[in-house]
Amino acid sequence: MINNRINLENKSAVVLHYYNYRNSSLIVNFFVSDFGKISAIAKGVKGKNTKKNQFALLQPFQKLSVSLGGKQELLILKNIESTSINWKLSGKSLYCAYYLNELLLRLLPSHSDCQQIFSLYDNILTLLSRDAPELSDTDSRQQQAINYEIPLRIFELKLLEFLGYGLNLSHEIETGLLIEADREYYYVNDAGPCNIKPLDSNYCPVSGCTLIDLKNLQLRDRKTLHESKQLLKWSLVAHLGDKPLKSREMFKQLYCL
Amino acid sequence: MAHSPLITQLIDSFRCLPGVGAKSAQRMAYHLLERNRNGARRLSHALRQASEEVGHCQTCRILTEYEQCDICQSPKRDRQTLCIVETPSDVYAIEQSGSYHGSYFVLMGHLSPLDGIGPQELHLDTLKQRVEHEDISEIILATNATVEGEATAHYLMEMLKPFTNKITRIAHGVPLGGELEYIDSSTLGHAFNGRQELK
Ligand SMILES: [Zn+2]
Numbered sequence: 001m002i003n004n005r006i007n008l009e010n011k012s013a014v015v016l017h018y019y020n021y022r023n024s025s026l027i028v029n030f031f032v033s034d035f036g037k038i039s040a041i042a043k044g045v046k047g048k049n050t051k052k053n054q055f056a057l058l059q060p061f062q063k064l065s066v067s068l069g070g071k072q073e074l075l076i077l078k079n080i081e082s083t084s085i086n087w088k089l090s091g092k093s094l095y096c097a098y099y100l101n102e103l104l105l106r107l108l109p110s111h112s113d114c115q116q117i118f119s120l121y122d123n124i125l126t127l128l129s130r131d132a133p134e135l136s137d138t139d140s141r142q143q144q145a146i147n148y149e150i151p152l153r154i155f156e157l158k159l160l161e162f163l164g165y166g167l168n169l170s171h172e173i174e175t176g177l178l179i180e181a182d183r184e185y186y187y188v189n190d191a192g193p194c195n196i197k198p199l200d201s202n203y204c205p206v207s208g209c210t211l212i213d214l215k216n217l218q219l220r221d222r223k224t225l226h227e228s229k230q231l232l233k234w235s236l237v238a239h240l241g242d243k244p245l246k247s248r249e250m251f252k253q254l255y256c257l
Numbered sequence: 258m259a260h261s262p263l264i265t266q267l268i269d270s271f272r273c274l275p276g277v278g279a280k281s282a283q284r285m286a287y288h289l290l291e292r293n294r295n296g297a298r299r300l301s302h303a304l305r306q307a308s309e310e311v312g313h314c315q316t317c318r319i320l321t322e323y324e325q326c327d328i329c330q331s332p333k334r335d336r337q338t339l340c341i342v343e344t345p346s347d348v349y350a351i352e353q354s355g356s357y358h359g360s361y362f363v364l365m366g367h368l369s370p371l372d373g374i375g376p377q378e379l380h381l382d383t384l385k386q387r388v389e390h391e392d393i394s395e396i397i398l399a400t401n402a403t404v405e406g407e408a409t410a411h412y413l414m415e416m417l418k419p420f421t422n423k424i425t426r427i428a429h430g431v432p433l434g435g436e437l438e439y440i441d442s443s444t445l446g447h448a449f450n451g452r453q454e455l456k
Contacts, residue, residue, distance in 0.1 A: 017371050023275045056441045059404045082442050091411050094404070098370040105371070247370040254376070254412055 004072040008035060012083070012118065013066045015058055016101045023047060028058055028077065029105060030066060033118040037108040040068045040075035054080055061097055061125065062086045093128040095254065096148055099247040100124065100155055106240055107163060117162050120155060127151040149229065150219045156232040157214065165239060167231070168192030169215035179215075183208040187231060189238055204234040264290070316387070318363040318380065320345050328352075328361060335359045339388070340397040341413060343367050343406065347399065359397075362387065367400055367409040379409075381416065388420045395423040402429040402447070 012033040018026045024047040029039050045054045057064060057080050067079040089097050100121065108114060128151055160166055170179060173192045179185070185193035186203040193211055194203070210227040219225050260268065264286060271282035289297040313319065314326035321327075328334055328348075338359030342348055343366060351357050364379045376382075388396070396417055400406035414424055430448025431440060440448075 053439075053441050056444055059443070061404060062443065086443050086446065090407065091415075094408055094411065095370060098408070102371050246373040249373070250368070250370045250375050254415075 005070065006038075006072050006075060007069045008032060008038075009067045010065050010079075011035065011067070013064050014062065014118075014121070015060045015064070016105050017060065018042075018058060020046070026055075026058060030068070031104055031108060031114070031118065031121070032066070032068075033115050034113045036110045036112050036114045037104065038068065038075065038110060040070075040077045042077040042080075057082055060101060061089055061094075063122070087125045087129040089125070089129050092148055092255065095247065095251045096128055096152055097125055099152065099245065099251065102245050102247045103156070103159060103236070106245070107159065109163075114162070117159060120158050120162075124151045124155045149225055153214075153219055153225070153228050153232060154217060156236060157217075157228075160232070160235060160239075163239070165190075165235070167214070167235060169211045179208045179211045181207075181209045181212055185211065187234075189235070204231050206231050313363075313365075317361045318365060318383070319348055319361065333358070337392060337394040338397065339391075339393050339395070340399050341384070342399045343401055343409075351399065357397075359395075364400070364409070367403075367405045368412055369405050370408065376412070376416075381413075384413075385416060385420075388417050393421050395425060396421050398424065398426045 013030045016029040016031050016037070018028045021027045021041060024044050026042045026045055027039055028042050029037065032038055042054060042058055045058060054077075062082055063084045063086070065081045065083045066077065068075045069078055070076045087097070104117075104121070108117070128148070157167065167187075168191070171177065171192065172179065172185070173188065173194050174196065179193060183195070185195065185206055185208060186197050187206050188194050188198055188203050193206065193208075197203070206227050207223070209221075210224045210231070213219060213221065213224040214228050214231075219228060259265075260283075267286045267290075268279075268282045271277055271285050272279065277285070289300070307322075310322040311320055312322065314321045314329055315324050316329040317326060319326045319328070323330075335358050338357075339362060340351065340357060340359055341362045341364065342351065343364050345363055345365075348361050348363060351361075362384050364381075364384075366374060366379055368374060368376070368379065396413075398410040398413055400409045400413075410426055414426075417424060428451045430444060430451055431437065437445065
């Protein structure tokens with residue numbers, strides 16, 4: 001008989017999302033550093049005369065240490081502690097962080113070591129939570145948008161890599177030649193950049209310059225940033241399926257982007 | 258022994274109430290049928306009437322069977338202060354505190370980016386129109402101290418900023434009777450950020 005019991009003790013984790021469950025409990029989607037995505041019931045954490053402290057800790061965007069146990073299909077949260085200072089996110093950076101959580105909810109595997117992505121998530125949230133002063137002139141506003149976008153693009157790129165769908169950013173697929181900065185390419189899904197326009201419509205046009213900048217994680221240029229966004233968005237859709245990302249839709253609505 | 262179909266239906270119906278499991282549903286059903294048929298009739302009448310007639314106040318969206326609720330009709334309330342909350346229960350909680358005499362708007366929820374609950378679902382257009390057309394001197398954002406409550410407050414702040422001079426957020430921090438060493442670090446962090454000068 002297969003033993004389907006799981007016991008995780010004092011694991012580094014974050015909360016990705018939670019749902020109300022019965023009157024005073026929650027079903028919580030955790031991202032456990034060396035296990036991946038996993039759900040557990042947090043009993044009696046909502047409402048009057050309950051473990052209020054736990055409900056505060058179950059809010060997303062805090063670094064936690066959790067213990068979970070029970071049958072795989074019905075894990076129970078046994079213990080939860082805060083392990084460090086919380087990320088201070090507000091406004092746009094908060095909505096960006098929600099986007100990261102939704103990507104992870106949709107794509108993160110279970111039963112696998114995800115420490116690499118966990119520390120990337122940590123770094124990116126730290127970048128997003130840096131105090132960006134609200135500036136009014138147009139130049140600084142654009143600079144601010146770039147400050148939000150660069151961390152998101154790096155996260156998307158590294159997440160695809162981690163999932164085994166890393167982008168080919170170095171060689172043309174027909175000739176095997178190195179990417180040249182001043183050429184235009186057609187990125188073919190699951191293959192890479194191609195010199196010749198493919199016959200079917202499943203490709204994403206991208207400049208050699210953007211491919212090189214992405215490879216070097218140099219995303220300061222506006223054109224590079226815009227093309228990277230298109231390429232990564234298109235690559236993610238292949239793995240996310242038809243269901244659109246809700247947080248992205250809402251971000252567009254909220255900030256008219 | 259199995260319950261008859263009508264009794265089973267009654268027991269199952271009670272289970273839609275929060276905190277009522279199979280055992281207590283059965284106890285309620287048998288109590289009404291054995292000892293209090295009149296109470297049962299009153300209950301069924303009240304349930305039917307309320308569920309059919311109670312809707313939302315057109316001004317603040319609180320639950321009421323009238324076009325406008327008591328609070329919105331009352332001449333004693335300060336109409337220049339508007340407090341925005343997530344649920345009708347929040348209104349009752351604030352009313353019980355006795356420390357607020359302005360008007361309300363009930364969102365009937367909060368923005369939830371991962372569940373697809375956005376500005377339309379919360380009727381934020383109604384709110385915006387109201388703030389645009391009324392003379393409001395202060396808007397108090399009293400959404401919950403959850404991350405989603407924060408996200409909602411931030412969005413409302415951005416949306417309502419052009420129409421009023423003063424937007425405030427209720428303070429959250431150390432509860433009455435709270436001992437600092439037992440308070441979680443994020444609550445304590447909020448309490449420090451929202452500290453006030455003693456005068
Ligand atoms: Zn009203």
